[in-house]
Amino acid sequence: MNPTLQTQLHHRSIRSFKDEAVSDEMLAQIIAAAHQAPTSMNAQEISLVVVRDAERRARIAELTGGMNYIAQAPVFIAIIIDFNKTDLALRNTGKTQLIHESMEGFGVGAVDAGIVLGTMIAAAESLGLGIVPIGGIRRDPQGIVDLLALPPLTFAVVGLCIGHIAIDAPVKPRLNISTFRHDERYDASSYSAAIAAYDATLMQHWQNIGRSDGTPWSTSLAPFQSVYYPAVRPVAAMQGLLNDK
Amino acid sequence: MNPTLQTQLHHRSIRSFKDEAVSDEMLAQIIAAAHQAPTSMNAQEISLVVVRDAERRARIAELTGGMNYIAQAPVFIAIIIDFNKTDLALRNTGKTQLIHESMEGFGVGAVDAGIVLGTMIAAAESLGLGIVPIGGIRRDPQGIVDLLALPPLTFAVVGLCIGHIAIDAPVKPRLNISTFRHDERYDASSYSAAIAAYDATLMQHWQNIGRSDGTPWSTSLAPFQSVYYPAVRPVAAMQGLLNDK
Numbered sequence: 001m002n003p004t005l006q007t008q009l010h011h012r013s014i015r016s017f018k019d020e021a022v023s024d025e026m027l028a029q030i031i032a033a034a035h036q037a038p039t040s041m042n043a044q045e046i047s048l049v050v051v052r053d054a055e056r057r058a059r060i061a062e063l064t065g066g067m068n069y070i071a072q073a074p075v076f077i078a079i080i081i082d083f084n085k086t087d088l089a090l091r092n093t094g095k096t097q098l099i100h101e102s103m104e105g106f107g108v109g110a111v112d113a114g115i116v117l118g119t120m121i122a123a124a125e126s127l128g129l130g131i132v133p134i135g136g137i138r139r140d141p142q143g144i145v146d147l148l149a150l151p152p153l154t155f156a157v158v159g160l161c162i163g164h165i166a167i168d169a170p171v172k173p174r175l176n177i178s179t180f181r182h183d184e185r186y187d188a189s190s191y192s193a194a195i196a197a198y199d200a201t202l203m204q205h206w207q208n209i210g211r212s213d214g215t216p217w218s219t220s221l222a223p224f225q226s227v228y229y230p231a232v233r234p235v236a237a238m239q240g241l242l243n244d245k
Numbered sequence: 246m247n248p249t250l251q252t253q254l255h256h257r258s259i260r261s262f263k264d265e266a267v268s269d270e271m272l273a274q275i276i277a278a279a280h281q282a283p284t285s286m287n288a289q290e291i292s293l294v295v296v297r298d299a300e301r302r303a304r305i306a307e308l309t310g311g312m313n314y315i316a317q318a319p320v321f322i323a324i325i326i327d328f329n330k331t332d333l334a335l336r337n338t339g340k341t342q343l344i345h346e347s348m349e350g351f352g353v354g355a356v357d358a359g360i361v362l363g364t365m366i367a368a369a370e371s372l373g374l375g376i377v378p379i380g381g382i383r384r385d386p387q388g389i390v391d392l393l394a395l396p397p398l399t400f401a402v403v404g405l406c407i408g409h410i411a412i413d414a415p416v417k418p419r420l421n422i423s424t425f426r427h428d429e430r431y432d433a434s435s436y437s438a439a440i441a442a443y444d445a446t447l448m449q450h451w452q453n454i455g456r457s458d459g460t461p462w463s464t465s466l467a468p469f470q471s472v473y474y475p476a477v478r479p480v481a482a483m484q485g486l487l488n489d490k
Contacts, residue, residue, distance in 0.1 A: 004371035114359015126249035
């Protein structure tokens with residue numbers, strides 16, 4: 001198996017980082033890889049804001065509600081849906097952009113943000129660095145808009161911590177692959193049994209690594225009972241995105 | 246530079262594939278890498294539908310409005326936002342899922358779909374295969390729902406063609422990195438000059454590769470003047486997603 005696949009199959013999120021900078025060269029390589037990732041229609045409607053300043057990382061940790069590894073990891077990267085860039089290009093040709101007001105636009109931006117994130121994960125892990133993706137930057141999106149000086153038509157949809165690994169983490173088991181890979185047609189007939197088995201597997205995993213606060217997977221989904229980051233929609237709308245098309 | 250980064254920096258989308266199967270082993274490796282990718286809160290709310298049947302790929306090409314490389318590439322993978330999986334788990338614990346009705350939910354699903362897509366791109370390209378992402382499966386989302394038998398709470402947000410490369414493509418230039426990487430704060434002061442320079446660079450690129458139909462980048466964004474896949478929102482709503490929270 002080649003080194004890329006080996007690294008990918010060994011993915012685990014890291015939440016304990018050394019007090020050691022990520023070199024400018026490594027960071028530039030990770031960002032160069034992301035810069036070359038594909039975007040829908042080559043629109044390149046993604047931007048990154050790299051935050052290395054310690055006080056600003058501490059502020060981001062606060063805005064997420066206490067993800068303290070953001071303050072600890074030397075690099076935080078906010079991934080921005082950036083329809084400001086495409087709007088500027090269109091306006092220069094005398095045209096008016098509409099896509100940013102639609103679900104289609106937000107969806108394209110979010111997918112392309114995910115591609116950039118997945119690309120940076122592969123790049124950073126290939127360099128032996130640890131990473132953890134941060135959805136928590138959607139907890140207080142207005143706070144992030146203010147901190148990163150995000151103009152209209154932009155929105156920080158997800159983040160990434162990168163650093164040298166202090167305490168490594170084990171690879172977390174996944175639901176059986178039968179719940180992930182469908183051939184030709186979607187088929188959920190294996191789901192119930194796979195979920196029950198995974199609830200047990202995950203409890204065994206927590207026990208193996210000495211995590212007494214671990215819960216079965218089904219229980220861990222409790223936040224999905226509510227819209228746990230309810231400010232996403234109104235703040236995106238204030239940024240000029242998502243006006244219901 | 247390590248092999249993962251080398252591959253990533255050489256990314257280009259391929260639209261010409263050999264009439265040669267992707268081996269079961271390679272396909273399994275690509276999907277295993279994606280299966281291990283991180284998801285928000287470990288929700289694993291993504292599923293894949295692998296389409297290898299030639300008639301079904303031809304039908305998907307039709308639904309996209311004529312992306313014939315989907316019929317040509319031996320493997321097409323639809324990436325599905327799958328809140329059916331998490332809903333089932335929650336219902337088994339006596340709870341009611343709400344997240345799928347929200348922007349937050351659709352955004353999380355789309356980002357995680359993008360992470361899976363980025364992960365599969367790195368995996369497939371590390372194996373020497375060619376890929377092209379397919380946003381066109383959002384052109385006729387109801388047709389895709391019917392073809393893939395997608396139940397409520399699921400939505401095919403993006404696709405991927407994979408195959409052995411017949412005609413290789415050059416690496417396409419990108420906008421200057423100053424429009425992609427911001428440090429500490431978003432700063433668009435370089436955008437106008439970078440866009441003008443890129444319009445010229447891209448025209449030179451089209452000329453270099455003998456594409457007489459190439460346009461400047463700013464002109465190529467013309468589809469952003471409208472919601473070019475307007476069925477996304479109503480079909481997602483019919484699937485039970487996005488009820489305006």
